[in-house]
Amino acid sequence: MDVEQQRIQDDLRGILQGDILCDPLTCQLYASDASVYQLRPLGVVRPRTAADVATCVRYANEHHLSLHARGAGSGVSGESLGRGLVIDFSRYMRRLQVLQQGSSVRVQPGVVLANLNRQLRGYRRVYGPDPATRSVTTMGSVLSVDASGSHYLRYGSARETVVSLQAVTSGGEIVEVSRHGVEEPGIPGRWAAGMRHILDRNAAAIEQLVASGRILRGGYRVDDCLAGAQIDLAKFLCGTEGTLALFTEATLRTEPMPGHRGVALLFFSRLELAARGAIAAVRQGVVACDLMDRRLLEIARETESQ
Numbered sequence: 607m608d609v610e611q612q613r614i615q616d617d618l619r620g621i622l623q624g625d626i627l628c629d630p631l632t633c634q635l636y637a638s639d640a641s642v643y644q645l646r647p648l649g650v651v652r653p654r655t656a657a658d659v660a661t662c663v664r665y666a667n668e669h670h671l672s673l674h675a676r677g678a679g680s681g682v683s684g685e686s687l688g689r690g691l692v693i694d695f696s697r698y699m700r701r702l703q704v705l706q707q708g709s710s711v712r713v714q715p716g717v718v719l720a721n722l723n724r725q726l727r728g729y730r731r732v733y734g735p736d737p738a739t740r741s742v743t744t745m746g747s748v749l750s751v752d753a754s755g756s757h758y759l760r761y762g763s764a765r766e767t768v769v770s771l772q773a774v775t776s777g778g779e780i781v782e783v784s785r786h787g788v789e790e791p792g793i794p795g796r797w798a799a800g801m802r803h804i805l806d807r808n809a810a811a812i813e814q815l816v817a818s819g820r821i822l823r824g825g826y827r828v829d830d831c832l833a834g835a836q837i838d839l840a841k842f843l844c845g846t847e848g849t850l851a852l853f854t855e856a857t858l859r860t861e862p863m864p865g866h867r868g869v870a871l872l873f874f875s876r877l878e879l880a881a882r883g884a885i886a887a888v889r890q891g892v893v894a895c896d897l898m899d900r901r902l903l904e905i906a907r908e909t910e911s912q
Contacts, residue, residue: 614649614669614691621661624698625652636676636692640739643684647674652697656772656780656854659693663852664778666691675848677715677744685751685847693852695746704729705857710769712857715746731860734761746853752823752845760893765827765844767858773843773851780854783839798837805832 607615611628618626627633628649637646648671653659666673672690679686686692699714702722708729713722719740722733736755737743747753749771754763761767770784781793788799805812805828812829815822822829831842843851874880877899884895 611648614671618649618651618662618665621665622651622653622658624654624658626650627652636679636694637687639676639679639681639684639686641682641684641687643687645684645687645689647688647692648690650692650694652694654698656774659774659852659854660778660780662691662693663774663776667776667778673848673852675715675746675750675852677747678718678739678742680739680743681747681751696744699746699854708860710857710859712855713745714855715744715749715853717745719743719745719748726860727863729860730863732863733858734767734861735764736761745856745858749844749853749856750847752827756894756896759888759895761861763823763844765841767860768840768844769857769859771840771843771851771853771857772855773853775851781851783843785833785836785838785840787836794839797839801828801831801837801839801842804828805837 607628607630611633615626615628626649632650633646633648636650638644651658651662653662663673665671672688674686674688674690674692676686676692676694677696695715696718697716700716700718701714702717702725703712704725705712708726708731711722711726711733719733719737720742722745723740726732734757735748735753736757737748737753738755740755743753748764749768752763752765754761770782772780772782774780775793779793783794783797786794786798788802789795790798808828816829826842827845828842831838840856843853872880872883874883880897884897887895
């Protein structure tokens, strides 16, 4: 541990309820995720409360340190890696509260998606977005990357489920955001006014983009954040990957469990025909569609024969 790491550890241990770890072994463990990249951080913070996160943000601002939110570390693009401080939400911030007989839930970012759905099973409810890593991925990550999954056609992505978010701003302030008017006091009203200005200034470009019919998934989504006279700040923050705020709690909508399921297996000789078949299937109301090519089937046969 070098001098800077020792200073960071000593400083934060006195003001955090959670853990601050700057030893070489811990930093090496957090230097990689599911991607091919490797970046060793200065230290790892495991917050217990939103106040811990806010304290860490203020400390990072004061000492010019970068912050990198982390859940399960299942990202394949290196999203949770960096040279500054990694904030690991998965260790302590895992509180889950089922609301209104399961029609909504209040979760902290460290809650694992599969565990959430296990809790909802007793209410015959389900959280719709289902990324492939749902058995390990955390809800903070689901919201941060606006995750969807193979059932996107039925449930949409995470931003379609969010009711409100508790977040820590870049200035270290804890705010609760949902739908807000531009005249409201405080940070939500200021953000709403700024968003309204952006929407008005770019109205023609946004209208043209929406009219193109393309499914918009990347970047800061502003095209559907207008809710009457209000701005849906919670929906806007979904998918911003921790660049605007760090999520510490979220209220989310759930869906009724399907009453029945059916599966169809179709074979095509060319990829072009499979793509056309998928488009035709959507018109029939399918809720999920996956593709297995010849190479994948060959690997499955080889594995089975071993």
